Amino acid sequence: VQLVESGGGSVQAGGSLRLSCTRPGFTFNGYCMGWFRQAPGKAREGVAAISPADGNTYYTESVKGRFTISHDNVKNILYLQMNSLKPVDTGMYICAAGPRLRGYCDTYLPYTSWGQGTQVTVS
Numbered sequence: 001v002q003l004v005e006s007g008g009g010s011v012q013a014g015g016s017l018r019l020s021c022t023r024p025g026f027t028f029n030g031y032c033m034g035w036f037r038q039a040p041g042k043a044r045e046g047v048a049a050i051s052p053a054d055g056n057t058y059y060t061e062s063v064k065g066r067f068t069i070s071h072d073n074v075k076n077i078l079y080l081q082m083n084s085l086k087p088v089d090t091g092m093y094i095c096a097a098g099p100r101l102r103g104y105c106d107t108y109l110p111y112t113s114w115g116q117g118t119q120v121t122v123s
Helices: none
Strands: 004-006 009-011 017-022 031-038 045-050 057-059 067-072 077-082 091-099 118-122
Touching: 004 091, 017 031, 017 091, 017 118, 031 067, 031 077, 045 067, 045 077, 057 067, 077 091
Parallel strands: 009 118
Antiparallel strands: 004 017, 017 077, 031 045, 031 091, 045 057, 067 077, 091 118
16 A cells, blocks of 8 residues: 655745545555655655654755644644745655654665655745
């Protein structure tokens, strides 16, 4: 069963979007959850990660202070709140889940389940 993202769209620079990711019947606790993005012609980039079990988060430097990753433990939904968007943030945003093998989560750990992505375009 795949992860399913939603919430992408087209916004002007400075605008905001909130992305959501869910997987029916799947509990995120005990896993690392991450958001990645891929722009045309570029490699996939890790954006943010969260450990739903303890709330610890990780952000790549370029989004610190602008993006917030969070998790609704009741609804089992992963979010990415994106504020002060810039054209360089344009890309396909993909959520992923992976085993929490260490005591923390970041975007460099092995992620084993991926969504199809939701497009974000900032102009």
